[in-house]
Amino acid sequence: MTKAINVFEDKAASVDAVIDLVGGDTLARSYAVVKKDGVLATTVQPIDESATKQAGIRVLQVIMKRNAADWRNSQVLSKRVRLNLD
DSSP, X not given: OOOOOOOGGGTOOSEEEEEESSOHHHHHHHGGGEEEEEEEEESXXXXXXXXXXXXXXXXXXXXXXXXXXXXXXXXXXXXXXXXXXX
């Protein structure tokens, strides 16, 4: 029995913005789901200028200073926010 793999591209397309906290393949695939003139923000790795230009989007690399209080606040916020992809 083959297990189905869900990928975000199957549920999200032409979105206004993406915030990438994972990087790697997830960041690379994110360029394609942001609509033209939308924005992709990443905290993980350098921006792919070629993919940015091809997609016609704005990309921001956000530099974060790690700090325990901010981490706790992000956990509280994530419990309050529920994404509905249906």
